[in-house]
Amino acid sequence: MAPKKAKKKEVASSNVFSMFEQSQIQEFKEAFTIMDQNRDGFIDKNDLRDTFAALGRLNVGNDELDEMLKEAPGAINFTVFLTMFGEKLKGTDPEETILNAFKIFDPEGKGILRGEEIKYYLMSQADKFTEAEVNQMFTNFPLDVAGNLDYKNLCYVITHGEDKEQE
DSSP states (O other), rough: OOOOOOOOOOOOOOGGGGGGGGGHHHHHHHHHHHHOTSSSSOOOHHHHHHHHHHHTTTHHHHHHHHHHTTTSSSSSHHHHHHHHHHHHHHTTTHHHHHHHHHHHTTTTOOOOHHHHHHHHEEEESSSSOOOHHEEEEHSSOOTTTSSEEEEHHHHHHHHSSOOOOOO
């Protein structure tokens, strides 16, 4: 009888790089590089503070920065950074689910919703948005000249991270 080969320990590992398309990984790498202000390959408290300052927010407290850093299992290198984004995005509903939610308000299936109508629903139903939150959404996803929201493109951006037209 042949001797039994020692079994290798199976380590639970998921390749975080397989969670994203190459273009998304490149965008995350660019974001990481911008945030890694001292270019040491890690994002630390000073990097976060400098990033906030570059965005115009100068009075970020140590407690807030510490809370952000606590979300990571250790030092934040690019792989940890990407894993953290993967975990955050994992909870995003599939594109079809989000589209179906919008289609409730679009029985004709045109792919657009009147801006004023979607604003009303967002501010008056379920988890109510504030006017500032709705305005921020319209800043990021502007209405067309007729005052309509292209919800199909919005869903694509939510689930893929970039505008269809930019691909």
